Amino acid sequence: MRSLDSLWGNEASLLLGDYLLSISFQILTRLEQIEILQCVSWATRNIARGQILEVSERASSQNDPEKCLQVYREKDASLLAAAAKCGAIWGEANSNLQQQLMTFGEKWGVALILKNDLQILDDPQLLKEKISAKLSFFPLVIWLSELSDPELASWQIKIENPNEKVISELMGELKGDPKEKTLSVMQKFLEEAQEILYQIPDLEIRKLHEASFAEFVPQNV
Numbered sequence: 001m002r003s004l005d006s007l008w009g010n011e012a013s014l015l016l017g018d019y020l021l022s023i024s025f026q027i028l029t030r031l032e033q034i035e036i037l038q039c040v041s042w043a044t045r046n047i048a049r050g051q052i053l054e055v056s057e058r059a060s061s062q063n064d065p066e067k068c069l070q071v072y073r074e075k076d077a078s079l080l081a082a083a084a085k086c087g088a089i090w091g092e093a094n095s096n097l098q099q100q101l102m103t104f105g106e107k108w109g110v111a112l113i114l115k116n117d118l119q120i121l122d123d124p125q126l127l128k129e130k131i132s133a134k135l136s137f138f139p140l141v142i143w144l145s146e147l148s149d150p151e152l153a154s155w156q157i158k159i160e161n162p163n164e165k166v167i168s169e170l171m172g173e174l175k176g177d178p179k180e181k182t183l184s185v186m187q188k189f190l191e192e193a194q195e196i197l198y199q200i201p202d203l204e205i206r207k208l209h210e211a212s213f214a215e216f217v218p219q220n221v
Contacts, residue, residue, distance in 0.1 A: 021047075035089050043082035050075025054136055063144035063152060069110065069185075071136045077109025084108075100196055107193035114138055114186035121174055128167045131159050138185070139178040140170070146177075 021044055028037050054071045084105030088098040117138050120126045130137050140159075144152055158166045 033089070036086050039082045039085050039089065043078045046074045046078035047076075050078070058134060062156065063141060063147075065138065065141050065145055068136045068138050068141040072110050072113045072138070073106060075136075076113050077106045080109035080112070081105035097200065100200060104193050104196040107189045107196065111186050111189040111193065114182055114189065117182055118179065118186070121171065121179055124164075124167050124171060127171060128162060128164075131162050131167070131170070139174045139182045142181050143174055143178040 021040075024040060028040060050071050050073070053067070054075060057067065081102045082105070085098050085102035088101045093101075120130055120137070121139060131140070144155065147155065159170070162170070
């Protein structure tokens with residue numbers, strides 16, 4: 001399934017996301033749940049901050065894996081973190097469990113974005129759309145971070161307006177070590193998320209999510 005980014009472009013997908021968030025605030029105000037509103041507000045702030053970081057520091061973060069992961073945490077995973085915490089709030093869980101599930105949502109969210117990155121590596125059209133949109137892309141960032149300064153400068157020019165030849169070269173480069181490192185980082189986030197679940201005493205919750213983990217990993221090995 002293609003993303004909204006690939007169908008309508010980054011700007012349109014961001015506007016739609018902002019619109020849906022405004023609708024969610026409108027609905028939440030009717031429920032008179034201040035904790036839920038605070039949590040969604042936190043997510044909205046983080047999403048905006050992640051988008052600003054992605055755009056404003058694009059040049060410096062293009063070959064900085066940690067900055068790329070920070071964008072993923074704030075722009076993407078914060079929404080899943082908020083969703084997990086909101087569920088705990090609605091279930092009247094204590095503050096400790098709320099925080100545990102929020103952290104779980106963030107770890108799980110970053111892993112999902114990395115999984116999507118891995119899938120893009122198998123599709124030349126999606127890869128071209130991702131590079132052309134100048135969006136954060138962890139396998140590329142990993143690879144660029146290991147190039148010499150002259151190589152980095154050369155490739156930064158190439159990916160500014162990538163043609164089919166550049167995309168073909170990139171696919172060959174990214175499917176090796178960068179893909180393995182992306183998979184390794186994804187699995188690290190998954191393991192951290194799973195460890196959080198093991199700390200929750202409700203075994204039914206653990207069993208439910210263990211089934212999800214079983215489906216998640218093999219698709220990327």
